[in-house]
Amino acid sequence: EIILEIYTEWRGGEHAWAVGFLFSDDCEAQLKTEENINYILLNPIDKEGKMRYSVNCKNDVYELIVLACHEVSHLSSNYHNEEYAGIFTDLMKKVLGRAKEIFQEVKGVK
Secondary structure: HHHHHHHHHOOOOOOOOEEEEOOOOOOOOEEEOOOOEEEEEEEOOOOOOOEEEOOOOOOHHHHHHHHHHHHHHHHHOOOOOHHHHHHHHHHHHHHOOOHHHHHHHHHHOO
């Protein structure tokens, strides 16, 4: 949610969105748009059927942040091209500037 807020503050616009799960052997996360709603989907299970992430693990939280930035960046570009790379890079810089806030939010969710 914070990453989408940062993106919207920076890029403008309004985005109807929801979060959910994706179960796949080869996809960790995905942005899917249906009926003008952007679904940010996360695959919480690894190939062995175990939980992929823990909010108690700092590296897992970092990975979730990067995945969220990756998928939110697709709101501006469907393809992995130079435009997308620039948006992703700039969003990551903005998000890293608020990393402490994000970690505090994650701690509050536990």
